[in-house]
Amino acid sequence: QVQLVESGGGLVQPGGSLRLSCAASGFTFSSYAMSWVRQAPGKGLEWVSDINSGGGRTYYADSVKGRFIISRDNTKNTLYLQMNSLKPEDTAVYYCAKGATPVPSYSNSSPKGKGTPVTVSS
Numbered sequence: 001q002v003q004l005v006e007s008g009g010g011l012v013q014p015g016g017s018l019r020l021s022c023a024a025s026g027f028t029f030s031s032y033a034m035s036w037v038r039q040a041p042g043k044g045l046e047w048v049s050d051i052n053s054g055g056g057r058t059y060y061a062d063s064v065k066g067r068f069i070i071s072r073d074n075t076k077n078t079l080y081l082q083m084n085s086l087k088p089e090d091t092a093v094y095y096c097a098k099g100a101t102p103v104p105s106y107s108n109s110s111p112k113g114k115g116t117p118v119t120v121s122s
Contacts, residue, residue: 001026002111004096009116016086020116022079022096030054030074033099035106036081038092039115048094049081050104059104064090086120093117 008020020036036048049070050059058070069082079096093115099105 002098004098004111004113006094006096006113006116009094009118011119011121012086013122014086014088014120016120017082017084018086018118020081020083020094020096020118022081022113024077024079024096024098027098029072029077031102033102033104033106034070034072034079035097035099035104035110036068036070036079036094037097037106037112038090038094038118040089040092043092045095045108046092047106050099050106051079052104053099053102057104083118086118088120091118091120 003025005023033052035050037045039045051070055072067085071080095112095115097110097112
């Protein structure tokens with residue numbers, strides 16, 4: 001049974017940083033690409049970033065490129081999202097999602113955790 005548990009969210013001032021984590025279990029973590037997606041208040045799911053199974057290839061939405069860094073530790077079955085230079089428009093609930101293959105293949109039906117809220121406000 002796939003389990004994904006996000007943590008690390010919170011309240012941060014504009015320009016600040018947060019590091020999100022996603023602890024994975026119930027599947028062979030190192031065999032699948034992973035994603036971060038977010039949902040801002042009153043809006044739909046927005047894809048944020050992908051990483052392939054080995055961690056060597058990463059992809060970002062234009063809205064976060066140059067500010068966010070996705071990474072993974074396959075020895076710890078954990079996915080990370082380092083978020084820097086945060087803006088109020090980054091306010092959202094952040095979810096990690098499991099891919100279906102070793103290469104990124106996110107869809108809205110991908111298994112996700114319950115999410116961790118991030119609020120960027122002064």
